[in-house]
Amino acid sequence: MTTQRQRIATRMSRWVQKPLLSGIRSHAMARRLFEMNAALLHMKPSGLRIRPEVLHHGADTVPCAWIDRGGRTERGVVLYLHGGGFVLGSVKGYAHLIGCLAEAAEMAGLGVDYRLAPEHPFPAALDDAMTAYLALLDRCAPSRIAIVGDSAGGTLALALLHRIGAEGLPYPGAVAAVSPATDMTGASPSLHENRRSDVLVPLDWAERGVRAYARDTDPRDPRLSPLFGRFAGAPPVMIQVVTEEVLRDDGRRMAEALRAQGVEVRLDEWSGVPHVWHLLCGWTEEADRGIADIADFIREHVPAA
Numbered sequence: 001m002t003t004q005r006q007r008i009a010t011r012m013s014r015w016v017q018k019p020l021l022s023g024i025r026s027h028a029m030a031r032r033l034f035e036m037n038a039a040l041l042h043m044k045p046s047g048l049r050i051r052p053e054v055l056h057h058g059a060d061t062v063p064c065a066w067i068d069r070g071g072r073t074e075r076g077v078v079l080y081l082h083g084g085g086f087v088l089g090s091v092k093g094y095a096h097l098i099g100c101l102a103e104a105a106e107m108a109g110l111g112v113d114y115r116l117a118p119e120h121p122f123p124a125a126l127d128d129a130m131t132a133y134l135a136l137l138d139r140c141a142p143s144r145i146a147i148v149g150d151s152a153g154g155t156l157a158l159a160l161l162h163r164i165g166a167e168g169l170p171y172p173g174a175v176a177a178v179s180p181a182t183d184m185t186g187a188s189p190s191l192h193e194n195r196r197s198d199v200l201v202p203l204d205w206a207e208r209g210v211r212a213y214a215r216d217t218d219p220r221d222p223r224l225s226p227l228f229g230r231f232a233g234a235p236p237v238m239i240q241v242v243t244e245e246v247l248r249d250d251g252r253r254m255a256e257a258l259r260a261q262g263v264e265v266r267l268d269e270w271s272g273v274p275h276v277w278h279l280l281c282g283w284t285e286e287a288d289r290g291i292a293d294i295a296d297f298i299r300e301h302v303p304a305a
Contacts, residue, residue: 002272006284013274014199022202027118027212031088038093038279048099050092055135062128062135065091067098067109074305075106076144076173077136078298081129081160083151083178083276085209086117097291100281101148104295107302110136114156117213125152125213126223129160133172142170144305146298150276151247152209154180154239155226158254161237162222162229173302176238176294179247179275180254182227184210184219188249197244200274206246227254236264238297240290243271266297 002010017037024030051066078101082094091098091111102109114128136145149157154177161175195203214224222229227250231237237258241251248269255267270277273286280287 003285006273006277006280006286009277009280009284010199010272010274018198018200018202021200021205027087027116031116034084034088035090035093048095050095055132057131057134057138060127060131060134062131063113064132065095065111065113067091067095067102067111069099069103071103072106073102073108075299076108076140076146076302076305078102078105078107078109079129079132079136079145079147079172080109080111081114081147081149081153081156082111083149083153084116085206086125086152086213087209088116089153094279097278097281100288101278101291101295104292105146105298105302106304107146107298117209121215122213122217123223125156126159126163129156130163133160133164134169137170143173144302145172146174146176146302147172148176148178148294148298149180150178150278152181152213154178155182158182158226158229158237159223161234162226162231165230165232165234171233171235174236174238174298175234176240176297177251177254178240178278178290178294179242179245180226180239180251181206181210181247182225182250182254184214184225186219188247188253190249191246194244194246194248198246198275199244200276201246203246227257231258231261231263234258234261234263236266236297236301238266238268238294240268240270240293242273242275242277243269245275247275268293
């Protein structure tokens with residue numbers, strides 16, 4: 001049973017945030033509204049520290065930020081890829097979530113400010129994620145890295161995992177994806193079955209974001225749709241989905257595809273919460289539990305130093 005605070009937040013998602021997303025056609029306006037929403041509604045954990053750094057690997061660079069709350073960080077690094085339909089979102093807007101997760105996992109948090117569509121279409125965001133990962137490999141053992149992402153960031157986390165394997169690079173210790181979009185062909189039944197029950201994401205808005213990012217890319221390209229990727233030998237993967245959301249079946253099908261390739265998978269399905277409810281960490285018990293579950297998974301598979 002959901003808590004009263006979560007029910008209030010869920011109603012706000014349905015009656016305020018979802019209509020706004022559906023009605024806004026300007027990506028610039030949507031970005032401004034996201035940042036305003038983050039500043040007003042996202043709880044700011046005490047002791048949150050944000051240290052921007054541009055990471056380099058060869059000639060490639062990507063703006064990032066180290067985020068922590070002053071807790072233990074010796075276990076390693078959480079490389080976090082934020083959500084936002086490929087067209088909005090920022091490390092600043094996700095700093096509270098990254099900080100809470102990093103503290104719970106006993107790791108340093110690294111948020112990646114990857115380039116956004118439509119100004120920077122596929123594969124810009126994935127290239128930036130790869131640059132951040134390669135830069136981390138220059139600093140620490142791959143087994144001490146956990147890649148985590150939500151929504152479009154979850155897509156990028158899984159696409160990055162595919163690309164790491166395809167390029168013969170060392171795998172991270174663990175990967176977690178919250179409500180990832182994994183099949184851009186649009187074959188998942190929940191995309192249409194859950195159009196009404198999804199309290200936050202309007203399908204038309206999600207489709208606009210995918211079009212802005214993918215352009216004319218083959219929707220079965222595993223760098224875009226990780227469902228079609230190769231993952232033999234990959235590290236353990238955790239996927240969280242919401243029963244009522246449009247992306248539910250993308251997550252379920254991804255878990256099945258990973259298991260079919262011999263990957264250890266944990267699939268958690270929640271109900272009564274909005275898409276990426278973790279953004280309410282510090283305010284609802286459900287958000288705190290969602291983050292704690294990811295942190296537990298990471299600690300299980302990323303050894304302490």
